[in-house]
Amino acid sequence: MYPRLLAARQLLREDGVIIISIGETELGNLLHLCNEVFGERNLITVCSRVMKTGGQKGVHFSPCVDYVAVIAKNIDGLGPFREEIGQNLIDKVYTKTAENGPRKGEKYRVMGLYQAMLDTRANQRFYIECPDGELVIPPGISFPDKQSEGDQVKPLDGDGVWRWTFPRYSKEKNQQNVEFIKSDRTSLVKPDGSKASWNVYYKIWLNDRLEQGQLPGNILQKFESRHSSAELKELDIPFDFAKPTELIKFLMSVCGVKEDDIILDFFAGSGTTAHAALNFNLEDDGNRQFILVQLPEQTDLNSEE
Numbered sequence: 001m002y003p004r005l006l007a008a009r010q011l012l013r014e015d016g017v018i019i020i021s022i023g024e025t026e027l028g029n030l031l032h033l034c035n036e037v038f039g040e041r042n043l044i045t046v047c048s049r050v051m052k053t054g055g056q057k058g059v060h061f062s063p064c065v066d067y068v069a070v071i072a073k074n075i076d077g078l079g080p081f082r083e084e085i086g087q088n089l090i091d092k093v094y095t096k097t098a099e100n101g102p103r104k105g106e107k108y109r110v111m112g113l114y115q116a117m118l119d120t121r122a123n124q125r126f127y128i129e130c131p132d133g134e135l136v137i138p139p140g141i142s143f144p145d146k147q148s149e150g151d152q153v154k155p156l157d158g159d160g161v162w163r164w165t166f167p168r169y170s171k172e173k174n175q176q177n178v179e180f181i182k183s184d185r186t187s188l189v190k191p192d193g194s195k196a197s198w199n200v201y202y203k204i205w206l207n208d209r210l211e212q213g214q215l216p217g218n219i220l221q222k223f224e225s226r227h228s229s230a231e232l233k234e235l236d237i238p239f240d241f242a243k244p245t246e247l248i249k250f251l252m253s254v255c256g257v258k259e260d261d262i263i264l265d266f267f268a269g270s271g272t273t274a275h276a277a278l279n280f281n282l283e284d285d286g287n288r289q290f291i292l293v294q295l296p297e298q299t300d301l302n303s304e305e
Contacts, residue, residue: 082213
């Protein structure tokens with residue numbers, strides 16, 4: 001592995017990524033080598049891939065996961081990773097539709113403009129005026145001296161704040177990206193500290209999220225080994241432990257492999273990387289190229305040729 005890692009580092013672009021599938025027993029050794037070759041800070045993550053669910057193989061635990069190490073050549077020059085938003089999430093979360101305004105007919109979801117986990121910032125505690133004229137502010141003990149929309153106070157420890165500054169709030173409100181909903185379960189308060197009647201939300205538009213994508217998680221649950229077994233059976237290719245082509249295509253997509261990039265696979269095996277790249281090209285009419293390397297398999301010296 002060591003000479004191949006050294007060669008990989010030399011061949012990678014500055015914003016390149018190396019992805020290595022590895023089992024539990026060799027994961028520690030692999031990370032040690034990668035830290036030496038690429039530097040510890042360039043380790044992006046180690047994904048856990050669900051190989052199967054259930055089963056009775058093993059002594060103390062049934063092994064159900066293997067690992068995918070993702071390492072950058074230079075993490076400072078690497079852009080953010082994004083994955084496509086799944087239809088299940090769209091159907092579950094993006095349940096509102098704009099009835100008027102510049103984005104009429106578009107789907108969106110809402111999030112609270114105040115959330116308890118937001119970091120305290122000096123210019124993000126101010127009054128917001130609701131549709132009936134009620135002034136609201138996040139919970140806390142500090143209140144502005146004046147009582148009108150936009151009047152603010154420097155928060156003390158424990159004071160809640162809005163997600164945005166007042167200028168940002170005003171801009172988003174003018175663009176109809178703010179929504180007021182009456183609620184008896186609001187955390188917001190009025191100027192006298194009593195419970196408010198409203199919640200204030202900001203809109204997250206589905207079309208924006210589809211374009212931007214979402215941050216991927218490092219638990220991979222949709223790419224079990226049975227999928228690759230079915231693929232190879234259909235192609236009549238005898239090969240053990242192949243990875244599903246959808247897993248490789250997903251990793252290419254998440255890492256931002258562009259339409260004319262080159263993918264190098266030092267352990268070609270059954271050719272999954274080539275298969276995935278060709279499928280990816282078919283989807284977006286890309287021209288991704290690939291280089292596959294495979295050493296001859298060791299054979300039994302006592303067997304007949």
